[in-house]
Amino acid sequence: MSSTIELEHRAYWAIKKFESRHGSSRRKEILLHELEEFRYHAYENAKMYKERTKRIHDRRIQSRDFEPRQLVLLYNSRLKIFGGKLKSKWSGPFEVVRVTAHGAVELKKPNSDETFLVNGQRVKHYYREATNCERSSIDLEEA
Template sequence: MELAGKKRVNQLHELEEFRLHAYENAKLYKEKTKRWHDKHIVTRTFTQRENVLLFNSRLRLFPGKLRSKWIGPLEVVRMTQHGAIELKGKTGLTFFVNGQRVKHYFGEDSDRDQEALELNDE
């Protein structure tokens, strides 16, 4: 009986060592993935009245293989010090978004609907 008790105590100590080892491995893994993630974050700075595109994360409502995942162009009203950006839409309504969901817009300012093409039959 005494031998079985000692064996049981040793098993409990081994189990505690396995748990601590797993805890340390999880901690190292989290630190490593955090370093990798932080290294790949692209910091973007925007100025007021600049045009940007907003990533549409709710695209699943309107499925389409070739549908663009970006909405815009929208106008930057201001940037906060923590990376949030206040945007103004076409209706004049302003809203805040995370700066990681926004990218620069390099398109022209003219409307596509107003452009005209002349086709010649030759």
């Protein structure tokens, strides 16, 4: 009797081992499939996120199409070295003489004939504000 119990026990363990090997490989296949699907969805989500952020970014970019005789401001990168809240990094206004095909802009000071070339990314449009020069006074009474 002891031999039949041992045989049954060994058979039980053999079946269990066989199932665990094949069952675990099946589980691994399922896990690999799920991981592939997860990676695919992550890739698609990243692609959609990039497209959406690009649309938002492109919407905020202002057009920098310059024409001759237009007034512009020039970015002064040397002022970045010296800190300070009150120093303006934009100088000008300058007048556009011509725009090259590669984006360089030829500028001149309004009162002189001397021209110089700058990168078009260092230039922005100058908008003159119609300021009201009238002054008003407010009397403050002591309470």
